[in-house]
Amino acid sequence: MNPFLEIVIRAVGAFIAVILITRLVGKSQIGQLTVTDFVNGIVIGSIAAALAIDIRSPASFYFLALAVFSGLTLFLEWSTMKSRPVRKILEDEPTVVVHNGKILETKMRNMRYHLDDLMMQLRSKGVFNIADVEFAVLEPNGEMSVQLKSQKRPVTPADLQLPTRYEGMPSELIVDGTVIEQNLIQNNLDEEWLYRELEKQGVRSSEEVMYASLDSEGKLYVDLKEDAIEHYTDITDKVPDKIPQ
Incomplete structure (x- = not known):
């Protein structure tokens, strides 16, 4: 051969x-x-x-x-x-490396885990001050789990005893121009309803749509393959030739 x-x-x-x-x-x-x-x-x-x-x-x-x-x-x-x-034995166990704002050097030394690694993973979780940390746990897969001290955590509706509505997960109806019929059926909808809703937003065909989803409140989000963006904000120093689609 x-x-x-x-x-x-x-x-x-x-x-x-x-x-x-x-x-x-x-x-x-x-x-x-x-x-x-x-x-x-x-x-x-x-x-x-x-x-x-x-x-x-x-x-x-x-x-x-x-x-x-x-x-x-x-x-x-x-x-x-x-x-x-x-x-x-095979997957190891989680290890506490910060306890009540104090770094546990012995634990880190046993794992050959240095301070730069700790600070990098804390920053990736949005934590820049070790004093704000109640617990930091190094998981077996190398990820860091962080619990902030109670006075440093963001306020939630539960803290304020405010009622909230169920949000659920958006259901994909169109992906790259293709209608996901199974998701329409799960929401007790059909393609006729979908095309009517698209027409309300000035869309003539599902092939024009890059992504469309339905949230738990029944609102249809539609993103076109060719968006008419009048002003584009670029965070780089490059000067774009044209507005990206």
Whole structure:
């Protein structure tokens, strides 16, 4: 076989295998990547890369290795779901690094976590003063959870005992010109209603719409593919040739 054609075929096979593995592992590992998950992902990626370009070794060897690592990954995911002690060993535990405005240096030193990391993650949460922090917890996936002191938290309607209305989640009705019929059905609506509402906003066809959604109060938001923006605010120093659409 032509070596270039073989590489293409093996690369496609490796790509499909990795996609299948990520689908099998599920969203939890991808969305909450721990150190174990990260290392495991690198190993699987390395095997897939070798499968694509190492034409001297049979592809079956690499597919077998991918199958073994996939099986072990799924077994570990199942084990962590069934056993809390196993979950603690593989995924570690949350660690308090700030307590009542005081930095816990010993905890940070044990994790080899330095002050610059702490300040960077606090700033990413909108916190610039450690004295305002009641608790800062370093999660197993490296994310920082921060609880401000009660007097430093933003006031909420619950604090003021004010009633609020249910907001819910907007329902997508049009995405990139395509009508999402299932969402219309879920809202007891039809395309005839949608086109009437679009016509009220001067839209002749759903193909003109980039995005349209319906909120819990029944208000239709519509964004066109070609917006008529009279004034565009650019935060860069570049001078735009034209207003972006």
